[in-house]
Amino acid sequence: MRKIRMNVQGTVQGVGFRYTTKMLADRLGVTGAVWNEADGSVGIEAVGEEEIIDTFISEIKDSPSPAGRVTYTDIHDDPMIKDYKKFEVRYR
Numbered sequence: 001m002r003k004i005r006m007n008v009q010g011t012v013q014g015v016g017f018r019y020t021t022k023m024l025a026d027r028l029g030v031t032g033a034v035w036n037e038a039d040g041s042v043g044i045e046a047v048g049e050e051e052i053i054d055t056f057i058s059e060i061k062d063s064p065s066p067a068g069r070v071t072y073t074d075i076h077d078d079p080m081i082k083d084y085k086k087f088e089v090r091y092r
Helices: 017-028 050-061
Strands: 002-011 031-036 042-048 069-077 087-089
Touching (some): 017 050
Antiparallel strands (some): 002 042
Protein backbone atom coordinates (compact mmCIF):
# COMPACT_ATOMS: atom_id res chain seq x y z
CA MET A 1 0.00 0.00 0.00
CA ARG A 2 1.16 3.49 -0.83
CA LYS A 3 0.21 6.44 1.35
CA ILE A 4 0.57 9.95 -0.05
CA ARG A 5 -0.09 13.50 1.08
CA MET A 6 -0.83 16.07 -1.62
CA ASN A 7 -1.28 19.81 -1.75
CA VAL A 8 -3.07 20.92 -4.91
CA GLN A 9 -3.03 24.53 -6.09
CA GLY A 10 -4.87 26.39 -8.83
CA THR A 11 -8.60 26.85 -9.33
CA VAL A 12 -9.51 24.16 -6.80
CA GLN A 13 -11.95 25.79 -4.36
CA GLY A 14 -15.54 26.66 -5.21
CA VAL A 15 -15.55 24.43 -8.30
CA GLY A 16 -16.59 21.05 -6.84
CA PHE A 17 -13.00 19.83 -6.64
CA ARG A 18 -13.38 18.03 -3.29
CA TYR A 19 -16.53 16.22 -4.35
CA THR A 20 -15.18 15.12 -7.72
CA THR A 21 -11.97 14.01 -5.96
CA LYS A 22 -14.14 11.81 -3.71
CA MET A 23 -15.97 10.41 -6.74
CA LEU A 24 -12.60 9.63 -8.38
CA ALA A 25 -11.28 7.98 -5.20
CA ASP A 26 -14.44 5.90 -4.80
CA ARG A 27 -14.24 4.78 -8.44
CA LEU A 28 -10.59 3.73 -8.08
CA GLY A 29 -10.92 2.22 -4.60
CA VAL A 30 -8.66 4.80 -2.93
CA THR A 31 -9.26 5.64 0.74
CA GLY A 32 -8.30 8.88 2.48
CA ALA A 33 -9.55 12.43 2.79
CA VAL A 34 -9.75 15.77 0.96
CA TRP A 35 -10.15 19.23 2.47
CA ASN A 36 -9.85 22.93 1.65
CA GLU A 37 -6.83 24.79 3.03
CA ALA A 38 -7.03 28.40 4.26
CA ASP A 39 -4.61 29.52 1.51
CA GLY A 40 -7.01 28.47 -1.31
CA SER A 41 -5.33 25.13 -2.03
CA VAL A 42 -6.71 21.64 -1.38
CA GLY A 43 -5.10 19.00 0.83
CA ILE A 44 -5.42 15.28 0.12
CA GLU A 45 -4.36 12.11 1.93
CA ALA A 46 -4.70 9.01 -0.24
CA VAL A 47 -4.10 5.34 0.46
CA GLY A 48 -4.13 2.54 -2.11
CA GLU A 49 -2.16 0.14 -4.27
CA GLU A 50 0.86 1.66 -6.05
CA GLU A 51 -0.61 1.60 -9.59
CA ILE A 52 -3.98 2.90 -8.41
CA ILE A 53 -2.34 5.79 -6.54
CA ASP A 54 -0.34 6.60 -9.70
CA THR A 55 -3.63 6.79 -11.64
CA PHE A 56 -5.22 8.87 -8.86
CA ILE A 57 -2.31 11.36 -8.92
CA SER A 58 -2.48 11.65 -12.71
CA GLU A 59 -6.21 12.35 -12.67
CA ILE A 60 -5.88 14.87 -9.83
CA LYS A 61 -3.23 16.73 -11.85
CA ASP A 62 -5.74 16.91 -14.74
CA SER A 63 -8.43 18.12 -12.25
CA PRO A 64 -11.35 15.77 -11.60
CA SER A 65 -13.62 18.85 -11.66
CA PRO A 66 -14.42 20.16 -15.14
CA ALA A 67 -14.45 23.71 -13.72
CA GLY A 68 -11.16 23.25 -11.87
CA ARG A 69 -7.63 23.84 -13.06
CA VAL A 70 -4.56 22.48 -11.30
CA THR A 71 -1.41 24.58 -11.65
CA TYR A 72 0.81 22.91 -9.03
CA THR A 73 0.92 19.74 -6.94
CA ASP A 74 3.21 18.92 -4.06
CA ILE A 75 3.23 15.17 -3.38
CA HIS A 76 4.97 13.28 -0.61
CA ASP A 77 4.87 9.66 0.47
CA ASP A 78 3.92 9.51 4.14
CA PRO A 79 3.81 6.07 5.79
CA MET A 80 2.41 7.71 8.96
CA ILE A 81 -0.97 8.42 7.33
CA LYS A 82 -3.65 6.44 9.13
CA ASP A 83 -5.44 3.57 7.44
CA TYR A 84 -8.78 4.90 6.25
CA LYS A 85 -11.88 2.77 5.72
CA LYS A 86 -13.31 5.09 3.03
CA PHE A 87 -12.60 8.37 1.27
CA GLU A 88 -14.09 11.38 3.04
CA VAL A 89 -14.61 15.06 2.36
CA ARG A 90 -13.52 17.07 5.39
CA TYR A 91 -14.83 20.47 6.40
CA ARG A 92 -12.29 22.59 8.28
